[in-house]
Amino acid sequence: xxGEALCRHLSSIGELSDEDAGALLRVKGEVRRxxxxxDVLSAGDVPHFSVxxxxxxxxxxxxxxDGTRQIHSFYMATETPCLETLHIDYMDNSLGAxxxxxxxIVPHPELFRLMEQRSRVQALLWRESLVQAAVFxxxxxxxxxxxxxxxxxxxxxxMFVRAEAAGLLVANSCDMPTTQxxxxxxxxxxxxxxxxxxxxLRQSGLVDLRNGRLYVHDFDQLAQIGEFDPHYLxxxxxxxxxxxxxxxxxxYMALN
Amino acid sequence: xxGEALCRHLSSIGELSDEDAGALLRVKGEVRRxxxxxDVLSAGDVPHFSVxxxxxxxxxxxxxxDGTRQIHSFYMATETPCLETLHIDYMDNSLGAxxxxxxxIVPHPELFRLMEQRSRVQALLWRESLVQAAVFxxxxxxxxxxxxxxxxxxxxxxMFVRAEAAGLLVANSCDMPTTQxxxxxxxxxxxxxxxxxxxxLRQSGLVDLRNGRLYVHDFDQLAQIGEFDPHYLxxxxxxxxxxxxxxxxxxYMALN
DNA sequence: CGAGCGCTTGAGCTGATTCAACAGACGTGG
DNA sequence: CCACGTCTGTTGAATCAGCTCAAGCGCTCG
Numbered sequence: 339x340x341g342e343a344l345c346r347h348l349s350s351i352g353e354l355s356d357e358d359a360g361a362l363l364r365v366k367g368e369v370r371r372x373x374x375x376x377d378v379l380s381a382g383d384v385p386h387f388s389v390x391x392x393x394x395x396x397x398x399x400x401x402x403x404d405g406t407r408q409i410h411s412f413y414m415a416t417e418t419p420c421l422e423t424l425h426i427d428y429m430d431n432s433l434g435a436x437x438x439x440x441x442x443i444v445p446h447p448e449l450f451r452l453m454e455q456r457s458r459v460q461a462l463l464w465r466e467s468l469v470q471a472a473v474f475x476x477x478x479x480x481x482x483x484x485x486x487x488x489x490x491x492x493x494x495x496x497m498f499v500r501a502e503a504a505g506l507l508v509a510n511s512c513d514m515p516t517t518q519x520x521x522x523x524x525x526x527x528x529x530x531x532x533x534x535x536x537x538x539l540r541q542s543g544l545v546d547l548r549n550g551r552l553y554v555h556d557f558d559q560l561a562q563i564g565e566f567d568p569h570y571l572x573x574x575x576x577x578x579x580x581x582x583x584x585x586x587x588x589x590y591m592a593l594n
Numbered sequence: 595x596x597g598e599a600l601c602r603h604l605s606s607i608g609e610l611s612d613e614d615a616g617a618l619l620r621v622k623g624e625v626r627r628x629x630x631x632x633d634v635l636s637a638g639d640v641p642h643f644s645v646x647x648x649x650x651x652x653x654x655x656x657x658x659x660d661g662t663r664q665i666h667s668f669y670m671a672t673e674t675p676c677l678e679t680l681h682i683d684y685m686d687n688s689l690g691a692x693x694x695x696x697x698x699i700v701p702h703p704e705l706f707r708l709m710e711q712r713s714r715v716q717a718l719l720w721r722e723s724l725v726q727a728a729v730f731x732x733x734x735x736x737x738x739x740x741x742x743x744x745x746x747x748x749x750x751x752x753m754f755v756r757a758e759a760a761g762l763l764v765a766n767s768c769d770m771p772t773t774q775x776x777x778x779x780x781x782x783x784x785x786x787x788x789x790x791x792x793x794x795l796r797q798s799g800l801v802d803l804r805n806g807r808l809y810v811h812d813f814d815q816l817a818q819i820g821e822f823d824p825h826y827l828x829x830x831x832x833x834x835x836x837x838x839x840x841x842x843x844x845x846y847m848a849l850n
Numbered sequence: 851c852g853a854g855c856g857c858t859t860g861a862g863c864t865g866a867t868t869c870a871a872c873a874g875a876c877g878t879g880g
Numbered sequence: 881c882c883a884c885g886t887c888t889g890t891t892g893a894a895t896c897a898g899c900t901c902a903a904g905c906g907c908t909c910g
Contacts, residue, residue: 430728475687518888
């Protein structure tokens, strides 16, 4: 299960030979369940393993002195939050579960062994860590320069595209089990303002976030509002923000 | 000169054997001069080289539709802005010179050859790229959660500590040739507000930025204001923000 | 000496925050 | 089965940090 997820994820950012895939599928690790709100890794930890999300929804975050926190990224199934632990000794931030989740714990020696044998896998793991750096840059830009409604649209676009890459899209929706407060921690906004901004976007009819699920009704326009360009995700088969295949009229529209 | 800078920089984040250092010193590359405002790499480029700063001051930045831009990081002499190009095909941002600068251009094949021969060097280059990711995360947190004066103090602390690590500190000052507008692009503030905030910090007596040079009068208090904790820089001999050796009464104080 | 660039200052505006109250959903224990 | 506390979402009103627009100043360089 761990190898399968790893394989799927690395395939989304680069090509794998059959031998590479085979080696990945044989990766050994422990499967661990996590309660909501529980950290897998906390700031200051010196971990000897990396993490892959098998089920659920995690986030990387750090607390500030005054009790506020910043979320640096969300992680859905198949994604690999902690590759940086391979070469960074201690955590300067934490990795926690947004909802009850299941993760794979892969010991560093196992990964180093694998990378020594399969240089292509090493290259892709490195690449993945670099893509995540690109995501941090994009979040920096988003939170620093965009007004609330654009920033939120941008985040929704990113999560949507990543869900697509992970094969987690159903019709035009994906899981996004974030409370408005958590959304605020990601966007650098208060929960109150997230609430009002979310209502604005809902009214626009482009997008909705309800019961922990994100519904994207018009990706192109949402990308327009959020100034979203998926290039920074460096996906192999990424959608261009401009050319997007149309989607079928969604069933939940009947609900309105 | 390129090898020397590379050696010095990697030494700041990890230990190098004599053989590693020797191999690094023999690295071949082109030395290139850059006019102020000129990009070495622009968004969309597909580079076949990495960059090391030999002299001057660069920044990584990206433009937004509306003409604003976000600076993701500054780079001073000995630092290596573009390691990610090793495994990321095209640039999703640009690297430009803040002042007239000199950079080393090291072709990818040269770096791959080196890394194949010296696995420790590979580990450190990977580590360096991960440290930069940690810096992006910190910038995200800073710009998203801190008020202007704290954010500015935080940035000053980072540049100061990095200058120290690069051996570029003279007494308690280092080069920081940023206009107030550029500072605004880094902090996500307007030039006007940067101006007012800078005056506040000046009045506090803790720090000054004048004629392209940053003077830090009281690092500990500045770190306090900026909630700065240097751990995220993952330096080998990093100062702790709490325990800082006292510095001599600075000469330029006579200037006031 | 004039042009341009960077810095400074003022005044009014606005997007986001704070504080406070309330409503609905959910789970737990009596 | 209901009562109650907790968590999440919603709304209103007052406040404020940072922005916009606009003008002016001083330095440097051609």
